[in-house]
Amino acid sequence: MPSQLVRDNLRTNKLPHIWCAGCSNGIAMRAISQAIENLGFDKKKVCIVSGIGCSSRTSGYMNYNTLHTTHGRAIAFATGVKLANPNLKVMVVTGDGDCSAIGGNHLIHAARRNIDITTIVFNNNIYGMTGGQFSPTTPMENYGTTAPYGNMEKPFDICNLAAAAGATYVARGTTYHVNPLVKLLEKAMIKKGFALVDVMSTCPTYYGRKNKKGTPAKMLKYFKDNTIDTKRVEKLSKEQLENKIIIGEFKNTDELEFTDKYLELIKGWEG
Amino acid sequence: MSAGKKLLITEDWCKGCGICVEFCPTNVLEIKNGIVTVVDIDKCIKCGLCELRCPDYAIYLEEIENES
Ligand SMILES: Cc1ncc(C[n+]2csc(CCOP(=O)(O)OP(=O)(O)O)c2C)c(N)n1
Ligand code: SF4
Ligand code: SF4
Ligand code: SF4
Numbered sequence: 209m210p211s212q213l214v215r216d217n218l219r220t221n222k223l224p225h226i227w228c229a230g231c232s233n234g235i236a237m238r239a240i241s242q243a244i245e246n247l248g249f250d251k252k253k254v255c256i257v258s259g260i261g262c263s264s265r266t267s268g269y270m271n272y273n274t275l276h277t278t279h280g281r282a283i284a285f286a287t288g289v290k291l292a293n294p295n296l297k298v299m300v301v302t303g304d305g306d307c308s309a310i311g312g313n314h315l316i317h318a319a320r321r322n323i324d325i326t327t328i329v330f331n332n333n334i335y336g337m338t339g340g341q342f343s344p345t346t347p348m349e350n351y352g353t354t355a356p357y358g359n360m361e362k363p364f365d366i367c368n369l370a371a372a373a374g375a376t377y378v379a380r381g382t383t384y385h386v387n388p389l390v391k392l393l394e395k396a397m398i399k400k401g402f403a404l405v406d407v408m409s410t411c412p413t414y415y416g417r418k419n420k421k422g423t424p425a426k427m428l429k430y431f432k433d434n435t436i437d438t439k440r441v442e443k444l445s446k447e448q449l450e451n452k453i454i455i456g457e458f459k460n461t462d463e464l465e466f467t468d469k470y471l472e473l474i475k476g477w478e479g
Numbered sequence: 480m481s482a483g484k485k486l487l488i489t490e491d492w493c494k495g496c497g498i499c500v501e502f503c504p505t506n507v508l509e510i511k512n513g514i515v516t517v518v519d520i521d522k523c524i525k526c527g528l529c530e531l532r533c534p535d536y537a538i539y540l541e542e543i544e545n546e547s
Contacts, residue, residue, distance in 0.1 A: 210489055211530065211539040223492060224535055230496030234534030386531045412496075425501030428532065 217241035217251075219271045226265055230424025232383035232410040236330050237266050239386055239407075240301070243393035244272075255296045257286040259311060261303035262337045263330035263409070280310030283318045286325050294467045297397065299326040304345040305335045308364050312344070319373035319402045323466040326396045327404045329366055332411035340414030347451075351418040366406045371459040376401035378458040382408040384431035385455065392457070401465045408435075408453060484525045484540040490514055492537035499529035499538050508538075 210220060218241065227233045244254060254272040258264035260279035267274040273296070277285040282300045290298045300307075307315055307329050318325060334352055335341040342352035342359045345366060349358040371378045377399035381389030389407060396403035410416060410427040421427050436449065438456035486507075495513040505522040508515055508529065515538060517523075530539040 210492070210536050211487075211541065214536045214539075218536075224494070224537075227534065229494035230498060230534065232534055234536065235532055238531075238536065383532075423501070424496045424534075425498045428498065429501075 213238070213241055213245060217245060217271055218269050222269050225269055227262060228411075228413045230410070230412045230427075231262070231336075232332075232424070232428065233263055233266070233330055235383040235386060236263075236328070236389075236407045236409050237269060237301075239381075239383075239389045239393060240266075240299075240328060241270070242390045243397055246390065247394055247397060249297055249397075253295060253297055255286075255289055255293075255298050256301055257282045257289060257298065258301045259303070259306040260337070261306045261335070262411070263301060263303035263332070264306055266301040266330075280306055280312075281314065282306065283311060283314040283325065283327065287314075287318060287323055290323060290325055290467055291470060294324075294471060297326075298324070299328060299397070301328050301330065303336070303343075304329060304331040304333060304366065305341075305343040308344045308366055308369065315370065316373040319370050319375040319404070321466045322374055322376055322401045322463050324400055324468075325402055326393075326399070327370075327402070328393065328396070329404065329406045330409045331366065331406050332409045332415055333363075334411050334415035334418075336411045336414055340411075340418055346415075350415075353414070353418070366404070367454075367458045370402075370404040370406075374402070375404050375459065376461050376463050377403035378406075378460075379404075380406040380408065380453070380455045380458065382428075382431035382435060382453070382455060383410060384428040385435070388455075395457075395460070399460075400468075401463060408455075483543055485543045486517065486520065486523055486525070486529075487539055487541050488515060488517070489537045492535045494535055494537075496534065498532050498534065502528045502532050504528065 258267040259282035267276045341354040344364045379392040493514040
């Protein structure tokens, strides 16, 4: 029998999950459950929407309302769910590919609209499910099955992208810093508006193997040794920040939210 | 506080990734025959770091009542 947290939030009859040994998606999924538990949300009002990818399998395991959709379109489906049922706490769980490659347009426009959706990206810097192709967040010169000579492209910083597009809460955590991650997720979940948490996760099977990153534990320790909090960034030089992952809060503002504006508009229209 | 907690393992769910072994501060755990094994429970300080980072929910602390 698993822990109380797992029993109360996950579909235990679907476990153990499909993810590879040492894949940190499981750590991220546990952190989401912990945040939901801590906030005391009515679980009947939580809806998890995902696209396609290893990360997107999350919707199959979480024991709330769940919707497993098509690649890159989770945010579009979530927009429909939220507008049809504004009382739901709608969250998207997505991969770096799902969210910033094929789904990049949905991401920026949902952020621009500031619709009340919490988007949680499991960012493993690779397309895991399809065998290790490079994604928009693969660092330059890293290897993937489609980058046998090293990735030539400059990556997206999903946090800066979402913040610039108009998201009202943006943060980054890692699957090493689990307790701080839970706190960031909680803040994103209670934000009335478009919130995004970029969760650095590990894919030992493809990203790790292709880039000789070592054991699953070593990949997590990399986050411990190579992250800098947003609060410290200003004090450091460009050299000191090179190849570092910035974690913590990127943006936290309050603006009019789309669903509220829409409900105001249609007030009195029905019947 | 932590005296009322017990370390539990769901062997069927363990994939032997070694994360708990690496992060346990007191070397309580080892991988044997591909899955986690407790080698010295007396050293366990019930810190919960194994539970926090086990991606498969195969190791965890549970509160126990009326511990003698
Ligand atoms: C329309 C469409 N195009 C391509 C695919 C193939 N496909 C499935 S998952 C995936 C990428 C997965 O990468 P990511 O979103 O980063 O998730 P991960 O598996 O790494 O968690 C691709 C390209 C698909 N299923 N549907
Ligand atoms: S392929 Fe990578 S991302 Fe997918 S389950 Fe395996 S380790 Fe995780
Ligand atoms: S609770 Fe702490 S000390 Fe005990 S096995 Fe887990 S990590 Fe080790
Ligand atoms: S972290 Fe979990 S899955 Fe990995 S070896 Fe330990 S108990 Fe097994």
